[in-house]
Amino acid sequence: MASSKISIYPSSSSSTSNSKPPPGWLEYILVNYRWVIVIFFLLPASFLYDIYYYTRSWVVFRISSAPHNHDKKVANVQRQVRTWDGVAPMCTARPGWQTISFREGAYKKTCHKVAINLVDVLRIDTKTQTVWCEPLVTMGQLTHTLVELGWTIPVVPEMDDLTVGGLVMGTGIETSSHKHGLFQHICLSYELVLADGSLVTCSKDENPDLFYSVPWSYGTLGFLTAVEMKIVAAQRFVKVEYKPCNSLENLVSTFRAETWKAEGNQFVEGLLYSLQSGVVMTANMCNTAEIGKINEIGRWYKPWFFTHVENYLARGECGVEYIPLRDYYHRHTRSIFWEIQDIIPFGNNVAFRYLLGWLVPPKVSLLKLTQGQAMKELYEKNHFIQDMLVPLDSMKEALEVFHKEVKIYPIWLCPFKVEANPGMLRPVGGREALYVDIGTYGTPGVNNYHPEETTRRIEAFVRKVKGFQMMYADSYMTLEEYREMFDHVLYDKLRKGMVCEKAFPQVYDKVNRKFRI
Numbered sequence: 001m002a003s004s005k006i007s008i009y010p011s012s013s014s015s016t017s018n019s020k021p022p023p024g025w026l027e028y029i030l031v032n033y034r035w036v037i038v039i040f041f042l043l044p045a046s047f048l049y050d051i052y053y054y055t056r057s058w059v060v061f062r063i064s065s066a067p068h069n070h071d072k073k074v075a076n077v078q079r080q081v082r083t084w085d086g087v088a089p090m091c092t093a094r095p096g097w098q099t100i101s102f103r104e105g106a107y108k109k110t111c112h113k114v115a116i117n118l119v120d121v122l123r124i125d126t127k128t129q130t131v132w133c134e135p136l137v138t139m140g141q142l143t144h145t146l147v148e149l150g151w152t153i154p155v156v157p158e159m160d161d162l163t164v165g166g167l168v169m170g171t172g173i174e175t176s177s178h179k180h181g182l183f184q185h186i187c188l189s190y191e192l193v194l195a196d197g198s199l200v201t202c203s204k205d206e207n208p209d210l211f212y213s214v215p216w217s218y219g220t221l222g223f224l225t226a227v228e229m230k231i232v233a234a235q236r237f238v239k240v241e242y243k244p245c246n247s248l249e250n251l252v253s254t255f256r257a258e259t260w261k262a263e264g265n266q267f268v269e270g271l272l273y274s275l276q277s278g279v280v281m282t283a284n285m286c287n288t289a290e291i292g293k294i295n296e297i298g299r300w301y302k303p304w305f306f307t308h309v310e311n312y313l314a315r316g317e318c319g320v321e322y323i324p325l326r327d328y329y330h331r332h333t334r335s336i337f338w339e340i341q342d343i344i345p346f347g348n349n350v351a352f353r354y355l356l357g358w359l360v361p362p363k364v365s366l367l368k369l370t371q372g373q374a375m376k377e378l379y380e381k382n383h384f385i386q387d388m389l390v391p392l393d394s395m396k397e398a399l400e401v402f403h404k405e406v407k408i409y410p411i412w413l414c415p416f417k418v419e420a421n422p423g424m425l426r427p428v429g430g431r432e433a434l435y436v437d438i439g440t441y442g443t444p445g446v447n448n449y450h451p452e453e454t455t456r457r458i459e460a461f462v463r464k465v466k467g468f469q470m471m472y473a474d475s476y477m478t479l480e481e482y483r484e485m486f487d488h489v490l491y492d493k494l495r496k497g498m499v500c501e502k503a504f505p506q507v508y509d510k511v512n513r514k515f516r517i
């Protein structure tokens with residue numbers, strides 16, 4: 001069972017078990033007792049960091065100073081671009097350790113850095129049901145602001161430190177994506193500073209080529225300075241129905257049927273605990289709840305969500321619960337999906353939860369900053385973090401491939417639709433199509449795991465079924481393979497037309513494993 005596997009270290013059967021213990025006492029502690037550093041340093045630091053930023057955002061939003069300052073801050077970005085010396089290409093000055101990505105880009109060391117200090121929610125318009133925000137606004141900050149006012153965005157990628165800018169320039173997904181699409185599909189317009197320092201706005205109707213090329217371009221067409229997004233009414237609870245499945249066929253058919261349902265099922269999610277067992281969850285927002293069925297899973301003493309779901313499987317019972325909306329959005333936040341098992345092995349122990357659960361999780365950025373070389377290498381050799389997006393019709397085959405290649409459980413399953421729009425992401429068959437995100441995070445349970453070769457085999461499978469790879473993870477594709485997976489026609493045209501070639505790196509040189517440290 002998933003909850004028993006709590007080590008990133010090679011299992012005795014693993015072929016990578018030749019990694020030697022690292023030298024130095026600090027590295028020894030970091031590798032063998034990482035939880036000491038996490039509990040005594042990272043958790044308090046994460047807590048203080050959150051308090052500072054939440055207080056600041058709250059004050060700024062209340063005194064409404066952000067809209068006024070926005071123009072000045074954008075002018076500063078324009079000034080930096082206009083005075084760029086033209087030698088090294090440009091990227092944002094956000095340090096690599098701060099990002100929610102498995103690695104840091106090597107280009108951050110060589111590129112000319114442009115500071116984008118744009119961190120605020122600008123305007124919420126409940127009449128037009130839109131919100132304007134700056135690119136460094138985080139998911140936690142945005143939904144915190146919106147939910148208090150009775151609103152939310154239709155797709156809330158749930159790790160709270162993900163930024164609007166990162167999600168627009170890369171991509172974002174959540175369990176409502178089968179209805180609303182990816183994060184970029186809930187965006188109505190973007191404001192950008194281009195390579196020549198000009199400020200443009202783009203939408204479906206204004207500069208549509210740019211609008212459709214921004215997603216998945218990773219900051220290689222211009223600097224994002226504001227985003228306009230749809231908002232929808234928030235309700236108090238999410239009614240979640242848990243459906244345990246005891247065969248792969250049953251799980252796949254239940255998951256697909258629930259995703260295809262025209263009515264209801266605002267959220268659909270699957271957690272697979274072995275190749276033959278998992279739980280499909282369907283959910284809808286509501287304002288009232290049945291007595292005795294409310295579960296505030298966000299409370300600090302509650303068990304990790306994936307272990308809670310596993311109980312339905314163990315009992316073999318369907319179930320219904322009413323989860324407060326923000327607790328639902330956060331359901332995998334406290335346990336960083338299931339990655340926290342490796343970091344605080346006793347984190348789900350009831351005593352720990354009651355005593356220190358309120359401080360969890362440590363910030364991903366601080367974990368990255370303090371992991372050291374030895375820990376980084378251990379993760380590199382013995383850990384696999386990937387989200388592969390495959391057409392729903394290929395779901396069963398894909399899960400079998402993952403089982404053969406890495407055998408990691410739980411697996412996160414999240415359906416989403418890809419609209420037939422121009423841009424990097426062309427749906428299979430050229431028409432709107434449903435896909436599933438297969439999220440695999442953990443220590444491979446196979447003997448022959450090799451980071452590059454195994455990932456390359458999985459990437460080849462994903463290309464074969466006309467799927468996509470999420471680029472925050474390590475991608476080992478060649479340039480030709482990458483261009484086969486992502487349609488570069490419009491992107492190339494814009495890069496030429498907007499003189500981006502000298503101004504920004506090409507996207508492959510930012511996202512490929514070769515260009516990461």
Ligand SMILES: Cc1cc2nc3c(=O)[nH]c(=O)nc-3n(C[C@H](O)[C@H](O)[C@H](O)COP(=O)(O)OP(=O)(O)OC[C@H]3O[C@@H](n4cnc5c(N)ncnc54)[C@H](O)[C@@H]3O)c2cc1C
Pocket residue numbers: 050139140141143144156157158159160161298299300326329330333358359
């Ligand atoms: C000093 C202290 C005392 C506490 N006492 C209690 C108590 O008495 N009872 C109790 O139930 N709990 C208590 N808690 C724990 C608290 O309830 C948990 O931290 C809970 O998980 C967070 O709920 P919240 O709604 O307050 O979220 P917040 O504190 O607002 O947010 C927690 C984290 O989630 C992120 N986040 C917020 N909204 C979203 C969203 N929509 N999507 C993604 N990320 C988001 C934030 O960025 C933040 O990092 C305490 C915590 C502290 C620090």
Ligand SMILES: NC(=O)C1=CN([C@@H]2O[C@H](COP(=O)(O)OP(=O)(O)OC[C@H]3O[C@@H](n4cnc5c(N)ncnc54)[C@H](OP(=O)(O)O)[C@@H]3O)[C@@H](O)[C@H]2O)C=CC1
Pocket residue numbers: 090091092093094098099100101105116135157158159161162163164165166167169170171172173174218219220222223224225470471472510
């Ligand atoms: N649930 C989900 O959907 C999840 C999504 N992710 C992934 O995480 C990433 C987002 O992480 P986050 O830390 O927020 O973002 P990052 O800082 O990692 O940024 C991602 C990319 O967007 C570019 N970018 C960010 N802001 C701007 C801007 N203002 N102008 C131009 N380019 C910009 C960055 O450029 P530069 O390199 O120049 O800084 C970088 O290439 C996405 O790639 C997403 O796919 C990860 C986990 C979960």
Ligand SMILES: CC(C)=CCC[C@@H](C)[C@H]1CC[C@H]2C3=C(CC[C@]12C)[C@@]1(C)CC[C@H](O)C[C@@H]1CC3
Pocket residue numbers: 100101102103173336337339364367368371375379385387439441470472
């Ligand atoms: C829901 C989707 C689409 C993706 C979720 C991905 C996350 C589970 C990973 C994204 C970045 C990952 C990192 C780690 C754990 C898993 C992620 C959060 C670490 C914190 C693991 C410990 C290492 O020392 C640092 C890693 C940084 C990135």
